[in-house]
Amino acid sequence: MTPIPNPRILYASIPTGYPIPGKNTKYDDSEQIDLENVPLKGGYLTRTVLISPEPWLRERLRDPIEVSCASPMRLGLPMVGSGLVKVIRSEDPKIKVGDFLAGIIRASPYQSVDIDAWGPSWLTKVQKLPGKDWTAVPGVLGSPGTTAWMGLKEYGDLKKGETIYVSTGAGALGSMVCQLAQAAGLKVIASTGSDEKVKYLIEVIGVDYAFNYKTTKVDSALSKWGPIDVYWDNVGGETLDAAIAHCNVHARILACGYISEYNGEEKYGNLAWIFKKRIRMYGILMSDLVPKWGGPFFEEVYKLLAEGKLKTQEHIVHGLENADKAWVELLQGKHLGKTVVVVSNPEA
Amino acid sequence: MTPIPNPRILYASIPTGYPIPGKNTKYDDSEQIDLENVPLKGGYLTRTVLISPEPWLRERLRDPIEVSCASPMRLGLPMVGSGLVKVIRSEDPKIKVGDFLAGIIRASPYQSVDIDAWGPSWLTKVQKLPGKDWTAVPGVLGSPGTTAWMGLKEYGDLKKGETIYVSTGAGALGSMVCQLAQAAGLKVIASTGSDEKVKYLIEVIGVDYAFNYKTTKVDSALSKWGPIDVYWDNVGGETLDAAIAHCNVHARILACGYISEYNGEEKYGNLAWIFKKRIRMYGILMSDLVPKWGGPFFEEVYKLLAEGKLKTQEHIVHGLENADKAWVELLQGKHLGKTVVVVSNPEA
Known part of the structure; x- marks a missing residue:
């Protein structure tokens, strides 16, 4: 069969604000594909049904030196993103012609493992949603x-x-x-x-x-x-x-x-x-933790101290009448070690 | 026995910056205590050994109208805070004379349930730490x-x-x-x-x-x-x-x-x-969650849709050549519903 055009949207230059189609992304129809003969290498060939533009994709269009959660896209390559494809040829026994797959695809009418390394690994077989057109799939299942x-x-x-x-x-x-x-x-x-x-x-x-x-x-x-x-x-x-x-x-x-x-x-x-960076952040307060951890705490701390594995340091102040001053100096970070006010002799 | 002085550090006025001893807190020796006759009401009487000034106490010295994790202190009452006390009389069978207790105490030489409602409920029996003076207790066990x-x-x-x-x-x-x-x-x-x-x-x-x-x-x-x-x-x-x-x-x-x-x-x-407010904060990303939740997700979403319990809305754009423009408009919040670009007919 004669090759037909397989146009793509290419990533052309790094945007500074909102991306500008035609400048930061470019529609390119120079690529061709022979649907009957493109090698499948045990994979499959799909026809793109839907593309699902999503906000997170913006993060990929950045200088590769900047760290983020999505890997940076490479200039000159086709844009990829979420979408729905239909299988039109398959050498993979788990994937049948006519199957619908949702996941990360590239922005072009056709794709196969041979032309897009992203494809298969990110695609999941999906069914039409009850009472919905196929266009509901990217929102609900994407x-x-x-x-x-x-x-x-x-x-x-x-x-x-x-x-x-x-x-x-x-x-x-x-x-x-x-x-x-x-x-x-x-x-x-x-x-x-x-x-x-x-x-x-x-x-x-x-x-x-x-x-x-x-x-x-x-x-x-x-x-x-x-x-x-x-x-x-x-x-x-x-x-x-x-x-x-x-x-x-x-x-x-x-x-x-x-x-x-x-x-x-x-x-x-x-x-x-x-x-x-998917950081988890916890506000913590001792009184929330005591019911669960009170017992094991005493056990372990006595053990660590007995083994000489825990150092302690005190800043000692004498007399109840100096307790408030000691506290203000603590707030000001004036001393080293745990501030302790001795009010009476423990051995008495 | 004759009553003896039981001085206290009182909370005198709300500080604006660092608290000023003598102004925001006041040493007061007007209170007396009869150690032998003060009623214990089934509780116990303690002698304060150590006071452990801690930063969080600052949070309590605020206008009560402001919300925080520690309750606001009441003006005119004795300061309370962490400390170590020794039991000198007891009517509580679990607490013996000579026991050491750590926890929240009031800033005065003696306390009992009768003179300080805070006392007993916040106190835990402690032992001397291996190789350490009693002064190490507030840091390690406090x-x-x-x-x-x-x-x-x-x-x-x-x-x-x-x-x-x-x-x-x-x-x-x-x-x-x-x-x-x-x-x-x-x-x-x-x-x-x-x-x-x-x-x-x-x-x-x-x-x-x-x-x-x-x-x-x-x-x-x-x-x-x-x-x-x-x-x-x-x-x-x-x-x-x-x-x-x-x-x-x-x-x-x-x-x-x-x-x-x-x-x-x-x-x-x-x-x-x-x-x-002990808020937990989680940075989240889909790909972290799929291994654990992929299966149950499909099951539940199909069910919710079949029962009409989930509404979906799409903003539909036609043609691969419009995919990048559709995406930029999505970033700008121009449309309602999930933006979907139809590249080919799913039924074909």
Whole structure:
């Protein structure tokens, strides 16, 4: 069969703000493919059905020297991203012609293991969703739905009656988070960027409270409808900072993106790294820990001391009347070692 | 027996910066106690041996309207805090005369259930530590040692060969964290506020690297000796922010104080709330979660959709050549619903 064009969207140059199609990405139709004869090498050939553009892809279009959670894309190669493909030839016994696969694909009409190393390893066989067109698959089964569902299961620790706040609540991922949290019995507060999306959140998704962050401050919305037990953060920066202040004790924050900083509009300290490096952060207080760890603690510490494995150092002050002064000097970091005020002789 | 004076340190007024003894706290000797006849009500009477001033107490000296993790102290009442007491009379069969108890006590030479409601419930029987004076008890068995040991056990997830950074490493709590982490096989980087303390950290505690944060920036120290897998944060503010940037993927940050903000010198966003409300914060990424949650996800989502419990919404764009434009508009939040680019007909 005669080769036919297999156009691609190429990564052409590193964007500084929002990417500019035609400059940072380029549609290129110089490549050709012979659908009948392209070697499959035990794999399969697919026809692209859907491409699912997703925010995280922006992170890949950066100077490779910058560290992040997604590997940097290489200039001149085709863009890759989420999508749905249909199998049109196969040498893999587990994959049949006509199967639909979702996962990471490259931006072109056809792909095979021979032309795209990314393909097969990231693809999962999927079925049409009940009552939905195929176009519903990237949202529900692609990274938005997957991340929402798994993130809540692994880290959300959702309890009926709690309150969750979801930023970018009307987005593909946010609207999944809102609905899954609601199904788990939580009160849902969501923010989004237009009044039309606020209406969608209230009337279609059915969240309890929604607001437009461009006209209502996060702080005032959460003052009214909070406090919150869970914050699903897709935004980072100032929104994350504001949400922290409205958390209940033992709240969970799921940092899942920082779209406010992807395109260089804003830099807010280093909070974005909490997401990029999947850092877990725990506020800790002794009284929370004593019920579980009180027993083993005494045992181990006596042992460590007896074995000479633990050094201690005291800054000793004498007399009750000096206790407050000793404490202020401690706050000022004036002395070395644990400040201890001797009030009376222990041996007496 | 004749009553004898039982002086106290009273909480006199709310401090604005560092507390001023004589102004914010006052030594008062107007109270008397009859050691032989004070009613014990089934409890016991103790003589104070040691008082252990601790930084967290500062948090209690605030306007009661402000929320925090420690309850606010009431003006005019005696200061309370950590300490060691010896039992001199007892009606409680579990507590013998001569026993030593550590915990929260009030700042006065004697206390009983009758004169101090705090006493008994917060006190734990302790023994002298092997090879140590009684003055070592507040550091090792009091809140510094307890918090260090339990915090690392519960949240540290320490692995041999990892690197930990400890701020206020020469402090009572910090030096415990350094040593326990080292015993667990971690490389330890510690910061402190004087060259004398740096020397102590290196020569006595034996940490791998120590620096004086007043003369060396956290950022440059961690650039040299990091990256880090665990950050034990006693400081908050700018130090926490800097440490976040030097974390490895899946690092743990244990937020255990924010001494940089206790005395109002500095306010750094809302990071302090992570400690005050024991917030757990997780950076999350889909690919970390798929191995554990991939199976149950598909099952539950198909079920939710079949039952009509999950709403989906798509913003549909046609043609591969429009995929990059669709993606940029997604980054700009221009549309409602999951953006999907239809490249070919799924039914074909």
